[in-house]
Amino acid sequence: MIKRTLKQVHEMAGGLNDITPFQSRVIQGVTIDSRTIKEGCLFVPLKGAQVDGHQYVKQALADGAAASFWQKDVPNPPNDLPLIIVENTEKALQELARSYRSELNIKVVGITGSNGKTTTKDMTAALLATTYKVHKTSGNFNNHLGLPLTVLSIEENTEAAVLEMGMSSRGEIEFLSNMAKPDVAIITNIGESHLLDLGSREEIANAKLEIVEGLAEEGVLIYHGDEPLLRNRIKRDFPDMKVISFGRTEQNDLFPQLITQGADSTTFTIACDGTEAEYAIPVLGHHNVLNALAAILAAKEFGVDDSSIRMGLSAIQLTNMRMEMVEGAKGQKIINDAYNASPTSVKAAVELIEGLSGFEKKILVLGDMLELGPQEKDFHLKIGELISSDRIDKVFTYGPLAEFIGKGASEAFSKENVRSFQDKQKLIAELEASTQVNDIILVKASRGMRLEEVVQALQK
Ligand SMILES: CC(=O)N[C@H]1[C@@H](OP(=O)(O)OP(=O)(O)OC[C@H]2O[C@@H](n3ccc(=O)[nH]c3=O)[C@H](O)[C@@H]2O)O[C@H](CO)[C@@H](O)[C@@H]1O[C@H](C)C(=O)N[C@@H](C)C(=O)N[C@H](CCC(=O)N[C@@H](CCC[C@@H](N)C(=O)O)C(=O)O)C(=O)O
Ligand SMILES: Nc1ncnc2c1ncn2[C@@H]1O[C@H](COP(=O)(O)OP(=O)(O)OP(=O)(O)O)[C@@H](O)[C@H]1O
Ligand SMILES: C[C@@H](N)C(=O)N[C@H](C)C(=O)O
Numbered sequence: 373m374i375k376r377t378l379k380q381v382h383e384m385a386g387g388l389n390d391i392t393p394f395q396s397r398v399i400q401g402v403t404i405d406s407r408t409i410k411e412g413c414l415f416v417p418l419k420g421a422q423v424d425g426h427q428y429v430k431q432a433l434a435d436g437a438a439a440s441f442w443q444k445d446v447p448n449p450p451n452d453l454p455l456i457i458v459e460n461t462e463k464a465l466q467e468l469a470r471s472y473r474s475e476l477n478i479k480v481v482g483i484t485g486s487n488g489k490t491t492t493k494d495m496t497a498a499l500l501a502t503t504y505k506v507h508k509t510s511g512n513f514n515n516h517l518g519l520p521l522t523v524l525s526i527e528e529n530t531e532a533a534v535l536e537m538g539m540s541s542r543g544e545i546e547f548l549s550n551m552a553k554p555d556v557a558i559i560t561n562i563g564e565s566h567l568l569d570l571g572s573r574e575e576i577a578n579a580k581l582e583i584v585e586g587l588a589e590e591g592v593l594i595y596h597g598d599e600p601l602l603r604n605r606i607k608r609d610f611p612d613m614k615v616i617s618f619g620r621t622e623q624n625d626l627f628p629q630l631i632t633q634g635a636d637s638t639t640f641t642i643a644c645d646g647t648e649a650e651y652a653i654p655v656l657g658h659h660n661v662l663n664a665l666a667a668i669l670a671a672k673e674f675g676v677d678d679s680s681i682r683m684g685l686s687a688i689q690l691t692n693m694r695m696e697m698v699e700g701a702k703g704q705k706i707i708n709d710a711y712n713a714s715p716t717s718v719k720a721a722v723e724l725i726e727g728l729s730g731f732e733k734k735i736l737v738l739g740d741m742l743e744l745g746p747q748e749k750d751f752h753l754k755i756g757e758l759i760s761s762d763r764i765d766k767v768f769t770y771g772p773l774a775e776f777i778g779k780g781a782s783e784a785f786s787k788e789n790v791r792s793f794q795d796k797q798k799l800i801a802e803l804e805a806s807t808q809v810n811d812i813i814l815v816k817a818s819r820g821m822r823l824e825e826v827v828q829a830l831q832k
Contacts, residue, residue, distance in 0.1 A: 373401040373525045374414075374472050378439050381414065382456050384471035385464040388444060389457040397454055399438045402465070402524045404517065406432040415440040416465045418517075429455070441465070462517070469520030470551045478530050479504075481670050482552045484537040484545055484583050485560025485596070486576060487717045488663045489514065490691050492560050495653075495667035497534040499684035503676045504531040511691060512711075514538035519548050532674060540743075541569045542579050549586030556673050557583045558666050559595040562602060563716030567745040577601035584610060592616060594669045596662070597624040616673075618665040620658075626665050631658050633727050636697060640664075649678070653685050656695045656707070659720035664688075693824055695721070700830040703809040705731070709816040710823040713741045715751045718816055719758065725814045726763040732810035733765040737803065737826060739817020740771035749776045756780020765789065766806070770799050771821055800829040 376384070379395035399414040406415060406428035415432035417425030417440065429440045430450055439454040441461045449455055458464035473480075481496055483489050490512055497508035507526045513519070514536035526533055537548040549557070562577045570576050577599070584593055593610070595602050597617025606615055617624040628640040629648060639652045640661045653664050664685060671681050690696070693711035700706050709721050718741065725734055736759065744751050756777040759767060761784040769778045769792045778792040793799040803826065807813060813830070817823040 373527060374468070375400045375528070376472075378454060378456065381439070381468065385441070385456065385468040386458055387456040387464075388459065389455070391454070391456060394439065394454040397438055402468070402521065403437075404465070404521065406435070406437075409435040409437050411436040412438045414438065416461050417441065417443070418462055418465075419443075425461075429453075465524075466516065466520045466551065469523040472526075473523050473551060473553060476526060476528065476530070476533075478507075478526070479532045479556075479674060480552055480554045481532070481534045481556045481558065482537055482549055482554030482583055482586070483534065483558045483560065484539065484580050485558070486563030486565040486580070487714065487720075488560035488659065488666075489536045489538065490711075491655075491660060491694050492558060492663040492666050493534050493536045494690050495664055495685070495688050496558070496670045498688045499667050499671035499676055499681055500532045500534065500674055502680035502684045504674070505529060506532050506534065508534040509536040512536070512538070514548075516544065516547065519551060523551065537583065539579055540566045542575070543582070545579055546582035546585040549583045551586070553586050553588060554583070555588045555591050556670050557587050557591065557593045558670060559583065559593070559602060560663060560666060561596045561716065562599045563714045564741075564744055564751065565712075565714045566743055567747070568743040571745065574601055577605060581605060584613065587613075590614070592673055594618065594666055594673075596666075597621075616669050618662060618669055620662070626669055628661050628665065631661055633658070633724070635728065635730065642668075644678070651682060651685050653688055655688060655690055656697070657720055657724040659717075659724075660695065695724070698827065698831060700807065700813070701832055702807065704807050704830070705812040706827055706830060707812070707814045708824060708827045709814060710739075710821075710827060711819060713739065713816050713818045713821075714744070715741060715755060718755050721814055721816050722755070722759060722764075725812065726760055728812065731812040732808060733812075734763065735766045735768065735803075735807060735811060735813045736764055737768045737770065737799070737813055737815045737823070738774050738777050739769070739821035739823045740773040742773075742818040742820050748773055752776035753780040757783065759784070761785045761789075766791070768793065768799060768803065770794075770796060770817065770823065770826075774817070796825060800826055803830060 401413040415437040442455040507530045598619035618626045696708040757780040775792040
């Protein structure tokens with residue numbers, strides 16, 4: 373994590389006041405929450421939706437913070453305290469991170485895309501960690517606050533950083549990429565997330581391609597080559613950029629030849645120097661094979677050898693609620709895929725569970741997919757229509773939009789096998805009553821539905 377004198381921080385972040393009395397004081401680490409103060413850190417008060425962090429500055433310093441920012445337009449800054457007064461504390465945090473990143477001698481992988489950012493980040497970090505000292509985004513800290521906090525937590529002796537970049541409107545990825553300055557950029561895919569803000573998949577693709585704005589001079593773009601919106605735009609606008617594509621089809625630089633889905637792992641083969649190489653990942657889903665291909669390409673760009681890649685893949689641990697296999701109180705298997713949902717990720721999850729065998733009943737519990745814009749009901753209907761009644765036994769939906777999944781499924785399913793709920797407790801009660809030890813249940817919805825609460829209830 374960052375360790376600098378106040379004099380240095382003042383210069384890096386655009387301090388406005390005279391801090392001579394405190395200039396040799398050293399800060400180590402940064403927090404935006406006074407409830408997580410560590411001795412010697414810099415506290416950055418932010419104006420939030422509920423409160424203004426400035427009301428906690430004194431307490432933060434009393435609890436051990438070495439210094440604090442203070443926004444110029446906030447009245448009554450306390451006297452005789454180690455405060456760096458700045459124009460805007462959020463912008464000062466971002467400037468500090470940008471400046472710190474420029475001083476770090478590290479290689480950076482930047483990852484964006486509609487689905488799979490966090491998963492691909494975890495996979496890429498696992499492969500690089502076989503060879504380098506690696507720092508990666510913690511959880512989902514991937515936006516205008518999360519990324520600077522992640523950069524500022526990078527240790528100076530780090531060799532490689534894997535940084536996730538999230539967005540919901542144009543310009544955000546460009547901003548983050550110019551802060552992270554990646555040597556390798558990955559675009560995992562173009563789905564439907566944030567259609568509400570961006571209006572079309574083409575605009576989503578354009579937003580994700582902003583990641584090249586911060587890409588290093590000799591940088592490499594690794595992208596999902598089955599996506600024509602990416603392939604065509606890259607060919608037209610970035611003809612001289614070094615690009616590598618991955619995907620399911622042979623048009624890509626890297627593609628899987630054979631994928632075998634196990635109950636708790638997935639194996640795949642790829643053509644490698646004229647032979648076929650087989651790899652195994654301890655996670656489920658053909659979509660995670662694609663994420664692994666992107667991670668393999670990034671690792672190869674950093675010179676990670678094949679045996680290390682193989683070892684790294686076998687050691688992958690994903691962030692929770694992404695295809696997380698857990699067990700219910702009755703011993704039933706539950707795939708907790710409740711972190712988020714969009715049509716692309718729901719299709720991938722349904723494809724997985726439809727392909728699994730050896731279970732008494734296979735049950736889908738699907739909640740609303742949010743932020744999809746005016747076509748949202750149609751997106752839900754189409755998901756329902758895709759579900760195979762030969763390979764799925766029951767469909768439970770939760771939420772007003774997911775009811776349209778039920779409507780779409782009702783064509784193929786008998787009435788008693790499609791149930792729509794608006795009350796989470798009633799859904800839980802029905803699942804507790806109707807699932808048994810040899811069943812498997814997939815639970816998936818947008819973050820806003822908090823469907824992990826259903827998983828937690830079934831585990832009690
Ligand atoms: C500004 C901030 O910290 N927000 C967090 C805060 O929310 P809120 O605005 O309600 O803050 P408060 O009003 O409660 O407090 C204001 C500040 O005061 C601090 N404070 C408060 C009390 C106290 O006793 N002491 C204090 O110091 C407080 O810390 C505030 O700084 O609290 C919420 C609940 O904890 C946080 O969730 C909220 O964090 C926001 C969401 C945030 O952006 N956090 C980043 C660190 C982050 O990266 N979070 C990720 C999720 C990122 C995400 O959603 N990514 C999207 C894509 C990006 C879309 C982008 N356009 C966007 O807007 O996000 C994705 O799809 O992945 C995470 O939490 O996982
Ligand atoms: N390549 C992919 N294609 C389709 N779905 C995917 C892919 N990778 C992951 N998913 C699914 O998308 C959901 C989110 O995964 P993950 O958190 O890795 O993506 P993310 O891009 O970080 O998501 P978010 O933008 O919501 O933070 C999970 O349900 C996961 O199963
Ligand atoms: C926070 C935002 N990027 C997001 O994940 N939205 C989904 C759709 C949600 O909150 O459910």
